[in-house]
Amino acid sequence: MIDIPDGSRLSFGGEEFVFVELTEHMSLSGALRIQAITEALAELGIDGIIDICPSNASYMVRIDPDRCDPRSLREPLVDLHRRFVDTTDVVLSTEILEVPIFYDDPWTTETAMRFRDRHQSRSENDLEYITRINGFDSTDEFVTAHCGNPFIVTFMCFVPGNAESMQLVPDAMQLQAPKYVRPRTDTPERALGHGGAFATIYPARGAGGYQLIGRAATPVFDLSRRLPDFTDDPVLAKAGMIVKYRRIHHDEYDAIRDEVGIGAYRYRRAPVQFGLAGFFADPLSYNASLLRELADA
Known part of the structure; x- marks a missing residue:
């Protein structure tokens, strides 16, 4: 498990899944922040990402390990979490x-x-x-x-x-x-x-x-x-x-x-x-x- 600077926790499910838990409780503001992060992640068009699944307090990314090393996602995810610490400028x-x-x-x-x-x-x-x-x-x-x-x-x-x-x-x-x-x-x-x-x-x-x-x-x-x-x-x-x-x-x-x-x-x-x-x-x-x-x- 890897900590992200905003307190989120990143973990790997074998070579195919990256799971990020933002909080242990659910809230509307938290859920909307996840929507912003995952929408921006999709817009990056990273080769090898097959699916992005937002949830209420977390999200999961499925990848093709032949095209993407799951560890390579840490840096872009950290950047997105920093970008969307405050989601007031987000438009979905x-x-x-x-x-x-x-x-x-x-x-x-x-x-x-x-x-x-x-x-x-x-x-x-x-x-x-x-x-x-x-x-x-x-x-x-x-x-x-x-x-x-x-x-x-x-x-x-x-x-x-x-x-x-x-x-x-x-x-x-x-x-x-x-x-x-x-x-x-x-x-x-x-x-x-x-x-x-x-x-x-x-x-x-x-x-x-x-x-x-x-x-x-x-x-x-x-x-x-x-x-x-x-x-x-x-x-x-x-x-x-x-x-x-x-x-x-x-x-x-x-x-x-x-x-x-x-x-x-x-x-x-x-x-x-x-x-x-x-x-x-x-x-x-x-x-x-x-x-x-x-x-x-």
Whole structure:
């Protein structure tokens, strides 16, 4: 293990991987710093780098050892960490995308109630529980807070299409929730979950431990690439993408599902330049400007 002057720790996984841990705790500012470092690393175009995987408190670089000695990356990484000690001058070239969510839907609620023996609360469903522990008086207030400000993808997870995202709000406004005491053995496809400070959409049916609060009407993974937004890549989200959840009700959910079924649905999305200085100066006003760009798309 090698220390980087800013306190980060660099280690090697054989000849193919370089792992850098910036901190032992997760924060929005830390995650955005990682986005800046990894985006700049990609722009260097170093021969032999195959993949760069940012996460919430760390990142990993995969290399081809026949083209790049992993030890040779230490110097450029140290330079990038020094460059981005203060990220206020960073502008991320990304996009904002809208995902329609049926909050408090019957499918995730039914699933959650089947697993109360694995949950912190036996009497409440997941949405009621997460509402209470975050200090809201009603589930409607919680949903308004959850979909009122966008999220930024900080970590592409363990299943294709599964992307963890943190809400772009000051620390005091971050919505928090513990994971289940023991994971569920079932989660509906496209369920919207929230665990820790992170929201994610489950791309496929399977096990899970996040609190279930709704269901997306649209896929986040389309291996068949039937929908136009998946023509170039079966995975919807990318690290650094900004996601705005839009609350819908049952009728609109059904209508969108029909559009998806015939391959006609198009996501509302827009390219944006996400400037960290503007965001940190006034997060909520900056979010409003991002949402205006989405509305104009």
